[in-house]
Amino acid sequence: MNILVLGSGGREHALVCSLASSPRAERIFVAPGNGGSAPKLVKVELDEMDGAAVVAFAEANEVGLVVIGPEAPLVAGVADAVRAAGMPCFGPGAAGALIEGSKQFSKDLMLKYEIPTAEYAVFDEEAAALAYLARHPAPLVVKANGLAAGKGVTVAETDEEAADAVRACFAGRFGSAGDKVVIEEYLTGPECSLLAFVDGRHMVSMVPAQDHKRALEGDRGPNTGGMGVYSPVPIVSELEQREMIALMQKTVDALISEGIDYRGVLYGGFMLTATGPRVLEYNARFGDPETQVVLPLLESDLVTVMLACSNGELETCSLQWRKGWAVSVVLASAGYPGSYETGKPISGIEAAEALDGVTVFHAGTRRDDNGTVLTNGGRVLNVTALGSSFEAAREQAYRAVDLIDFEGKTYRRDIGERALRGRSAWD
Numbered sequence: 056m057n058i059l060v061l062g063s064g065g066r067e068h069a070l071v072c073s074l075a076s077s078p079r080a081e082r083i084f085v086a087p088g089n090g091g092s093a094p095k096l097v098k099v100e101l102d103e104m105d106g107a108a109v110v111a112f113a114e115a116n117e118v119g120l121v122v123i124g125p126e127a128p129l130v131a132g133v134a135d136a137v138r139a140a141g142m143p144c145f146g147p148g149a150a151g152a153l154i155e156g157s158k159q160f161s162k163d164l165m166l167k168y169e170i171p172t173a174e175y176a177v178f179d180e181e182a183a184a185l186a187y188l189a190r191h192p193a194p195l196v197v198k199a200n201g202l203a204a205g206k207g208v209t210v211a212e213t214d215e216e217a218a219d220a221v222r223a224c225f226a227g228r229f230g231s232a233g234d235k236v237v238i239e240e241y242l243t244g245p246e247c248s249l250l251a252f253v254d255g256r257h258m259v260s261m262v263p264a265q266d267h268k269r270a271l272e273g274d275r276g277p278n279t280g281g282m283g284v285y286s287p288v289p290i291v292s293e294l295e296q297r298e299m300i301a302l303m304q305k306t307v308d309a310l311i312s313e314g315i316d317y318r319g320v321l322y323g324g325f326m327l328t329a330t331g332p333r334v335l336e337y338n339a340r341f342g343d344p345e346t347q348v349v350l351p352l353l354e355s356d357l358v359t360v361m362l363a364c365s366n367g368e369l370e371t372c373s374l375q376w377r378k379g380w381a382v383s384v385v386l387a388s389a390g391y392p393g394s395y396e397t398g399k400p401i402s403g404i405e406a407a408e409a410l411d412g413v414t415v416f417h418a419g420t421r422r423d424d425n426g427t428v429l430t431n432g433g434r435v436l437n438v439t440a441l442g443s444s445f446e447a448a449r450e451q452a453y454r455a456v457d458l459i460d461f462e463g464k465t466y467r468r469d470i471g472e473r474a475l476r477g478r479s480a481w482d
């Protein structure tokens with residue numbers, strides 16, 4: 056079967072690598088992709104936001120499964136266009152993708168179906184939001200309602216910061232995504248991502264993962280798309296894991312009750328508070344970089360699982376997971392998440408991949424006419440290592456990181472370090 060994957064990040068390279076290992080996959084088209092390679096991969100130029108163009112390409116190239124990686128085409132309804140053409144599509148339609156595309160929608164859903172989350176209030180004008188802040192002292196969390204590429208959230212330690220964040224949203228810093236503002240209670244605890252495959256009726260959860268969102272070591276500095284990740288998460292208790300799975304099931308049931316046919320990945324971002332897990336946010340897609348540790352641990356055939364989700368047949372699938380641990384370190388360009396330079400030649404990827412259990416997923420890379428890999432984004436590479444213990448996977452990932460070089464190479468040396476110290480490291 057031919058498969059079309061939409062997207063260009065490390066998540067999509069990891070998806071392509073897993074799909075390529077399936078005997079069921081013939082050609083895997085990726086639009087637009089990046090500098091990463093894989094068996095069966097064919098890069099194509101196609102506007103991922105244009106549903107009609109995606110359908111036309113898929114029909115012309117005998118594509119049997121369309122996989123939508125990023126949130127923007129999902130929110131824009133590209134999955135609806137593909138399904139309307141009678142093609143299996145992995146990814147929710149616009150109605151389901153609102154769970155990520157509108158914080159108000161997801162918070163209202165959680166309130167209605169009693170899914171524990173931070174207390175919140177929604178505003179569509181600045182004066183009312185500022186008046187609310189006057190009654191509710193910091194710390195608070197201020198969020199632009201719409202999609203803002205992970206930059207629309209401010210964890211405000213002071214009243215001043217909270218007011219500045221509100222003013223920035225209404226001044227248009229996030230475009231129309233900031234037309235509404237959600238102000239939330241500040242929660243504390245370790246964070247954990249739990250992703251689930253969903254087929255419209257059933258869900259099967261994956262292994263938990265933990266991202267590192269801040270740019271700097273010690274979880275300081277600005278929020279990023281994610282600087283490193285591991286899976287499973289050693290500091291999550293069995294009880295917490297069961298509770299998170301139950302909350303994901305409750306969310307899928309809520310979507311069904313709302314008449315939404317959700318097929319794809321539902322991503323739950325949790326805060327493990329002293330009173331149990333609470334949902335911070337949902338995403339309508341695989342996490343990036345969570346995918347780069349979760350999929351290498353999946354033993355089951357990804358093509359089969361994705362087709363089962365797309366066709367409403369997930370009940371026929373059971374997921375097998377490899378024993379062991381995966382740790383992934385993000386190599387970024389100097390300056391990320393602010394401005395950075397691109398076009399720097401990268402060396403050492405092959406040497407790194409020659410190490411046992413190591414895969415280097417490409418994120419912001421491209422190849423020049425000679426095939427040389429160049430930096431082409433803020434997050435450049437995801438260096439993933441599998442190991443039989445958490446420590447072994449972590450050490451192997453950093454061994455591989457040391458072998459790769461490019462001008463401005465920037466990374467956190469403490470990915471997984473807090474987890475090694477145990478749960479008390481979050482107190």
Ligand code: AMP
Pocket residue numbers: 173196198205208210239240241242243246268278324335336
């Ligand atoms: P979100 O995009 O909603 O997941 O927010 C991005 C990050 O902001 C999360 O991963 C948390 O680190 C932080 N955050 C979001 N909501 C809250 C909250 N209510 N309390 C504390 N931190 C939060």
Ligand code: GLY
Pocket residue numbers: 205266280281338341342343344345
């Ligand atoms: N790793 C966070 C996200 O994918 O949104």
